[in-house]
Amino acid sequence: MKCENCQTISHSQSTYCGKCGKSLVKEVSLDYNKSIQNILIFFFILLGYIATINFIDFENDYINTLLIDVLFAAIIFVFYFIDFKTINKLLSLKGLKKFLLIKILVGAPLFAIIVSYLAGFLNQSIFDKSQLRYYEQFIDSPAPITLSIISIALIPAIFEEIAFRGILFNHLTKVSRLKSTILISSILFTILHLSLLSALWIFPIGLLFGYFRAKYRSLWYGILGHFMYNGSIVIIEIITFK
Amino acid sequence: MAIITSPQIENEIEQKKDETDIVDLTICYYCKSTGLNEEDKFCPNCRFPQNGTQREMKRFLVNVANKKQLLIDKKKSVKKARIILFILAGLNFVFGIVFGIVLNFNIQILIGSILGALIYFGLGMWSRKNPFPAILSGFLIYVVFNVITAIANPATIVQGIIWKVLIISGFVYGYKGVKDSEALEVELASIKEAKDLSPTHEV
Numbered sequence: 001m002k003c004e005n006c007q008t009i010s011h012s013q014s015t016y017c018g019k020c021g022k023s024l025v026k027e028v029s030l031d032y033n034k035s036i037q038n039i040l041i042f043f044f045i046l047l048g049y050i051a052t053i054n055f056i057d058f059e060n061d062y063i064n065t066l067l068i069d070v071l072f073a074a075i076i077f078v079f080y081f082i083d084f085k086t087i088n089k090l091l092s093l094k095g096l097k098k099f100l101l102i103k104i105l106v107g108a109p110l111f112a113i114i115v116s117y118l119a120g121f122l123n124q125s126i127f128d129k130s131q132l133r134y135y136e137q138f139i140d141s142p143a144p145i146t147l148s149i150i151s152i153a154l155i156p157a158i159f160e161e162i163a164f165r166g167i168l169f170n171h172l173t174k175v176s177r178l179k180s181t182i183l184i185s186s187i188l189f190t191i192l193h194l195s196l197l198s199a200l201w202i203f204p205i206g207l208l209f210g211y212f213r214a215k216y217r218s219l220w221y222g223i224l225g226h227f228m229y230n231g232s233i234v235i236i237e238i239i240t241f242k
Numbered sequence: 243m244a245i246i247t248s249p250q251i252e253n254e255i256e257q258k259k260d261e262t263d264i265v266d267l268t269i270c271y272y273c274k275s276t277g278l279n280e281e282d283k284f285c286p287n288c289r290f291p292q293n294g295t296q297r298e299m300k301r302f303l304v305n306v307a308n309k310k311q312l313l314i315d316k317k318k319s320v321k322k323a324r325i326i327l328f329i330l331a332g333l334n335f336v337f338g339i340v341f342g343i344v345l346n347f348n349i350q351i352l353i354g355s356i357l358g359a360l361i362y363f364g365l366g367m368w369s370r371k372n373p374f375p376a377i378l379s380g381f382l383i384y385v386v387f388n389v390i391t392a393i394a395n396p397a398t399i400v401q402g403i404i405w406k407v408l409i410i411s412g413f414v415y416g417y418k419g420v421k422d423s424e425a426l427e428v429e430l431a432s433i434k435e436a437k438d439l440s441p442t443h444e445v
Binding site: 017180 | 277278279282283284285286287288289291349350353354357372374375378379382383385386389390392393417418421425432437439441
């Protein structure tokens with residue numbers, strides 16, 4: 001082991017240089033402080049964005065909805081470019097498990113049907129209000145089905161997965177164990193949806209996508225599952241729309 | 243790990259101060275590592291200044307004692323953060339009962355508060371086993387709950403601002419305390435553990 005300060009060669013088990021006393025091991029505390037800082041910066045920017053769009057009384061039309069989506073995508077793009085090498089590895093198509101993709105392709109719509117029924121029931125019986133219909137915002141648009149699929153299914157699937165299972169997950173793995181990382185990323189994914197009732201299904205979804213990300217080191221399972229789940233919710237809304 | 247108390251540290255310093263008479267420079271006076279180079283100023287395992295002045299040796303001992311005290315303080319801040327989680331669980335529970343049942347039946351307040359209480363309680367329990375993710379999550383959930391309340395009623399931002407600052411500081415010191423104490427524990431453990439640093443034992 002060579003000291004960077006005085007170039008003295010030390011025993012391989014040395015922690016300090018015997019000559020100058022300089023530490024020969026990397027200081028861990030500086031690393032985790034930086035990682036925690038990165039987690040908090042990313043989290044508070046997302047929270048600021050969500051709080052702003054909830055606080056400002058936008059007219060609930062498709063143009064505003066799409067603009068909000070573009071803003072979200074732009075924020076995630078900035079963070080993606082900061083860490084693009086690591087995120088790109090997670091977006092590689094090599095080695096994807098086809099059978100698992102098929103399972104997700106079938107399982108996500110089934111789960112969406114259950115959630116849609118459950119959400120409607122809970123909203124009516126507990127909160128005495130009708131369920132929020134995302135599709136309604138796009139009825140006056142030139143292409144309601146296409147735009148609602150893009151805004152509700154495609155953009156969140158890609159960018160929320162890059163945000164939570166990509167950027168945030170990567171920073172979290174530097175300061176916590178893998179199981180804890182899956183749990184924290186799911187908790188943050190859930191709370192940033194700012195919906196108490198939705199937490200019942202968003203949290204397990206977050207856990208599952210986090211598990212896929214950790215086990216297969218790919219974002220594609222989460223992206224596909226997210227897209228199929230959100231897309232199915234839109235289709236159910238279109239079918240049941242009066 | 244055994245809990246180190248302040249009197250123990252003070253006694254240790256007192257003992258070491260009177261004993262710094264080093265006979266064999268190949269054995270570290272402090273950590274008892276063997277195979278040290280007689281010409282080296284510092285022990286490569288614990289950084290004890292074997293060939294340093296008495297002043298430097300005492301400074302090292304005081305520094306180690308300070309680190310032990312710092313570890314105790316950091317652990318206290320983790321404990322405080324855990325207590326905050328349980329207090330928030332209790333407050334949410336009481337709030338839910340009072341404003342959701344006793345004063346006026348409101349199912350939304352009741353469910354929201356009980357759910358909040360369960361989340362904080364769960365995090366408090368989790369923090370016993372895994373303090374860092376539990377405290378960090380508790381902190382961020384607390385911030386989000388306050389933001390949700392502020393969106394619904396902006397006047398709540400300044401309500402109980404001192405308590406909010408105290409709770410947030412408690413969480414921040416808590417999760418930083420977990421990581422700092424982990425690093426200090428590793429550092430102090432390596433100092434205590436004697437190694438054979440002779441060239442024949444090169445790994």
